[in-house]
Amino acid sequence: MVYLNEDVLFQILEDLNDKKSIYSCLLVNKTWCITAVPILWRNPGQYFMTNNSKKILFNVIFSHLSKESRNLLKKQVIDDLITETNQRPLFNYISFWKYLNFFLIENIITLISQKSIMSTITIRNEILKLFINGNTKFLHLSIPRNFNYQLHYILGVEHCFSEIESLSIYCKISQNILELLARTCKSIKRLRIINNQNVTIDNISGIIKLIEVQEKLNDVSFIDLTRMNKSLHKSLEESLIKHADTIQYLRMDWLPYTRILSYLVNLLSFEIDLPYNKNFGELSKFRSFQIIKNIKGHGVPPDVLANLIESTKIHLSEISIYCVVFNVSGDKRLIQTIYQNCPNLRYLKLSLVFYDNSLISELDNLLINCKFLNELIIDVTDSQLFGWDKLFVMLAKSSSINLFDFKFFSNKIIELDHIKLFLDNWKDRNPMLLKICTSMSLKEKQQLEDLIEPYKAKGIIKNYFIGFDGNISEKLEWI
Known part of the structure; x- marks a missing residue:
């Protein structure tokens, strides 16, 4: 090899x-x-960095600068940070970068140039000339808030950005930057638009122009754009409709004002994150999905989500739901809708307010009907009213051979006896992956680990993770 x-x-x-x-x-x-x-070296920004590691990264960047640029920086701003031993590296690491993250670069510059604003400008200018040239082509670009670099004046910038495939920007950035991106970037597949403050029609018109010129737009996310007025939301939707044949993934946080979902005939994943106490009348009327496979709903009432799921029929394979509506009948209908319409479901996250343990019987029906389900996440908002023991008995009894990945979130500690009941009933099954995230003390965490370890030794559990409430991500990479 x-x-x-x-x-x-x-x-x-x-x-x-x-x-x-x-x-x-x-x-x-x-x-x-x-x-x-x-x-x-394709994406150095993906790694967690301490201040010390950022300084090391800067030294690597510094080593690529021309002799004139290095002497300028050493003389004017950072002579105490750079030694004469710095030599040209064996590899041209800058040429390997495909992810240009201006937030990371600015963070490093701020850390290094602590003397004055003038030193910050000097370092930034030299580094920008190093990254943006006539040779390098980036595939991924991330521009932070309040970004006002004069990129359009740098020689070679259009060449560098000509093959950008993913772009993350804030709404309120320089119009010159938006015009540069619209003129240069035509092959964006993944677009992430974030709002950081009040947005004007000029900001949105630049973004709309950027959207309209794309040729391969596939994945679009609008984040924190709720506070914009109706006309701006509608204009963004209309710009997406022009890409109806290519868009497969859409995330938005406002109620659609157009029939956009009816136009996106190839949509595979729809995520909506709405403020509470909204009027969901229009959204609840949609019957437009054809082959969508993934629905994520945050802050949407269960009845509305049920209507959306009914419109997808057998195609859904992933459902992620977070509701804060005190509606037991709505929760029941939602679960019923899932198992009546989604036989091919493989991933399910239910984050509901459980007020009635009768919901467990509906979950039982779901497990019986959704035989392909292999990952189940239960997030209980009020665990004092929830029967974990009943849930665990039902899971051990009704889970198909395909279901072995469980994640449980709770605002209260789950009793050890209830977890033990679950594990005892799981013997002679496929080894499970178990994640428990709850509010607990260090002592309670240790007690839970002491309970679980023997089951891992017996092969009942393949791997597990125990965390405090809210301190770990939903997805966990198992070894």
Whole structure:
């Protein structure tokens, strides 16, 4: 394997998606090292960085600067941070960057240039000239809030941005930047628009123009745009309708004002995150989905979500729901709608206000009818009114052979006896993946680990994670 063809080796490492393993490849031989380095340096911003690691990264960037630029920086602003031992690196690491994250760059510059505003400007100018040139082409671009760099004056910027595939920007940025992006970036597939303050028609008109010129737009997210007025929301929807044939993933946080969902005939995933106490009348009337596979609803009443799910029929494979509506009948209808219309369901997250343990019987029906379900997440808002023991008995009894990945979120500690009941009834089944995230003390966490460890030793549990309420993400990578 040490002597694999370089192209084959690159494909293997690229698909490996394990940075620790790829890092170890640097030590195999020269060929492996040359193959691994570009993959590791494709997106330096993806790694967690301390201030010390940011300074180290800056030194790497600094080592790529021309002799004139290095002397300028050392003389004017950072002579105490850079030593004469800095030499040109063996690799041109900058050329491997495909993710240009201006937030990271600005963060590093701010950390380094603590002397004055003038030093910040000097460092920024030299670094921008290093990254933006006539040779490098970035695939991913992230622009932070209040971004006002004069990028359009930098020679080679249009070449650098000509193949951008994913873009993340805030609404209120320079019109010159928006015009540059609309003129240069035509192949964006994934677009993320974030609002950071009051947005004007001029801001939105620039974004609309950017949307309209795209040729491959596939994944669009509007985040925190709720406070915009109706006309701006409607204009954004109309710009997306022009890409009805290509858009497959849509996230928005306002009630649609147009029949946009009827036009997006190839939509696979729809996520809506709404403020509470909204009028959901129009949304509840939609019967437009054809082959959608993923629905995520946050703050949407269960009856409205049930109507949306009914319109998708057998195609849904992923459902993620967060409701704060005190409506037992609505919750029941929602669960019934899922198991009556989604036989191919594979992923389900239910974050509901459980007021009635009769909901457990509906969950039982869901497990019986949704045989392909393999990941179940239960988030209980008021666990004092919820029968965990009944839920665990039902899960052990009715889970199909495909269901083995469980995640439980609770605002109260789940009793150890109830968890033990679940694990005792799971023997002779496929080993489960178990995640429990709840409010607990360190002592209670240790007690829970002491309970679970013997079941892992017996093979009843393949892997587990115990966390405090809200401190871990929904997805967990299992080893």
